[in-house]
Amino acid sequence: MPKELQPVTDAIGSFFSSPIVQIGFRAIAIYIVIVWLAAAYWAFRDLQSRTDNPIAPYLGAAFVIVFTPFLFPFAVLVYRLIRPQERIGETYERTLAEEALLNEVEAVAHCPTCARRVEGEWIICPTCRTRLHRVCPNCSRLVGLDWSLCAWCGREFERRDVVAAASSGMIEPLPDGAAERDRASVRARRIARGPSTIASAVATEPLAEG
Numbered sequence: 001m002p003k004e005l006q007p008v009t010d011a012i013g014s015f016f017s018s019p020i021v022q023i024g025f026r027a028i029a030i031y032i033v034i035v036w037l038a039a040a041y042w043a044f045r046d047l048q049s050r051t052d053n054p055i056a057p058y059l060g061a062a063f064v065i066v067f068t069p070f071l072f073p074f075a076v077l078v079y080r081l082i083r084p085q086e087r088i089g090e091t092y093e094r095t096l097a098e099e100a101l102l103n104e105v106e107a108v109a110h111c112p113t114c115a116r117r118v119e120g121e122w123i124i125c126p127t128c129r130t131r132l133h134r135v136c137p138n139c140s141r142l143v144g145l146d147w148s149l150c151a152w153c154g155r156e157f158e159r160r161d162v163v164a165a166a167s168s169g170m171i172e173p174l175p176d177g178a179a180e181r182d183r184a185s186v187r188a189r190r191i192a193r194g195p196s197t198i199a200s201a202v203a204t205e206p207l208a209e210g
Helices: 006-016 019-048 056-066 068-082 088-107 159-167 178-193 195-204
Strands: 133-135 142-144
Touching (some): 019 056, 056 068
């Protein structure tokens, strides 16, 4: 080694051999090891919140540890790319929201023929003239076409009427005066419920021609 560089090398050697510098290097090494182990623990806890697999969290932590304290940042980066995007709680909330939306859509009444939205108290679909309900002749309440008896008063219907209503989605045009009798029965039922339904009954009643 040239004599000109000897003082420089001696200065560098004395600097690194200094007790303060040695303590600093050891502190940095301990810090890196702590961060390395903390990253492995973070991967373990993060996978616990993202999967139900009991082995996956241990594999994630081992994946970070295998990269050693010097390369573990690359392991953390790779882990963030391949981990599940949603947490278990987020997936559960999304599933509940989808089920609630589906139940809400299914709860809306639709015409079985034209799939148009209909009201729960409509007797006939105004779009395709499909019979949606009928009126119980005993209590004047709306009943399903396939009901064998009235759920409100218990009156049994004739079997031929039930079979005909259940087997045919599109009902023939009502006989003269039948629709008026059904509407009158529904209107009387609404009035019997109380004054609050009179306004709605009048508002939904179609104007008579002429």
